[in-house]
């Protein structure tokens with residue numbers, strides 16, 4: 001298969017970029033489940049943007065930078081903040097219906113924001129965005145969506161046929177010359193691997209929450225894009241900064257590895273207050289912004305209260321919002337909690353922190369370019385410099401939609417110049433014959449399901465117990481030793497086994513866990529989401545910089 005533009009992932013970044021790139025050529029979107037199944041689909045909160053009269057760009061920039069613990073890149077932050085309103089109106093033009101009052105956006109408030117600036121669609125913002133974008137995509141003749149296709153690995157110089165063409169062979173030696181030519185994708189229904197060649201490939205694969213036991217992320221969030229990027233030789237940065245959302249619904253009998261239900265930060269923004277079981281507020285002990293402090297502070301405070309008191313959860317008291325407003329503004333949360341036996345108009349909601357968002361990832365520049373030629377990335381899989389050590393609430397959909405637009409603008413300007421392997425336009429068509437076909441000769445069918453299930457469980461437990469909200473060197477080293485061993489075993493199993501979704505996910509999960517732990521061991525200080533008991537202070541002298549991993 002050959003296409004002009006290949007997008008992996010069907011969330012807000014991938015879909016909005018597909019619509020724009022379709023004006024330049026053929027677009028193929030590859031997604032491992034149905035097209036609507038993305039992290040975006042589950043976003044409740046919304047998109048932060050300066051739209052209120054009492055707000056301004058400087059305030060949003062300042063809030064983002066101060067939340068990011070000294071690691072945000074100003075240029076990237078300015079880009080998302082200043083372009084925000086334009087991208088929001090673009091989404092409205094595409095049919096997204098945000099909540100309004102008297103003809104103006106109804107703006108919500110979330111932790112770390114000094115003003116109300118969250119554009120939302122009740123408490124199902126992501127779903128509304130997906131609905132509108134997918135509707136456009138489905139009616140666009142230049143876009144094809146390949147559902148149930150699992151992206152396995154990017155095609156790079158390492159996948160070129162070695163003896164076919166000297167011109168390409170020399171690039172194998174030089175990392176700075178590495179390029180991406182598409183990817184191998186596993187057709188889940190036909191159980192066969194296809195080679196897809198593309199002029200440009202864009203990773204918009206979303207998150208990695210499933211490497212933890214408790215996560216707000218859907219089952220698809222196994223960190224595939226992070227692992228593929230790392231294996232292909234992309235520069236990876238800041239993988240240690242995993243954000244835990246302070247308030248996921250605590251349920252006694254939930255399976256450890258299913259997605260937990262999020263209680264949006266917008267509920268606290270509307271007035272709900274965190275309390276312990278006995279009804280006492282506690283956030284005043286940790287931060288003057290109390291329940292609306294940035295997420296790293298709130299999640300650590302909850303963790304500390306639970307540990308001190310020996311409780312399994314804390315509580316969110318939504319009574320200050322009032323029954324009418326709860327039902328009107330948070331219908332999804334109200335109904336879901338009610339279906340689980342909790343009437344949030346009358347009682348407190350039991351909550352615990354859960355893995356929610358990766359602030360690190362594939363390093364990109366301001367145009368969304370990765371360190372591989374022809375490979376771009378946007379959304380959660382990236383490290384653009386926007387989030388630093390801790391993401392400000394509702395800046396993620398904003399980052400995805402702004403950077404995907406940047407990628408489009410870059411490709412449009414450079415369309416004649418970024419053809420694979422430094423060649424000219426016609427070489428792009430030739431790449432199909434120069435790239436190796438998938439070869440699984442000598443492999444056998446996976447017959448040891450129990451091995452995969454066990455390893456997956458072990459990865460999640462290691463991450464949960466040793467690489468969570470509070471860390472220390474001993475725990476991290478223990479985690480690293482175990483993950484390295486698992487990684488070796490899984491690699492060996494992968495080499496001799498025909499691919500399945502379960503195996504591909506396991507391979508990616510162990511790689512992602514390795515990257516998080518490895519990066520965490522490098523940062524011997526506490527900053528943002530990375531809190532080390534044995535290095536409790538921030539150390540700007542040695543660590544005011546990105547942690548970096550490169551495979552090769």
Ligand code: SIN
Nearest residue numbers: 044045264265393394
């Ligand atoms: C939420 O609704 O609390 C999630 C929003 C976000 O993660 O930015």
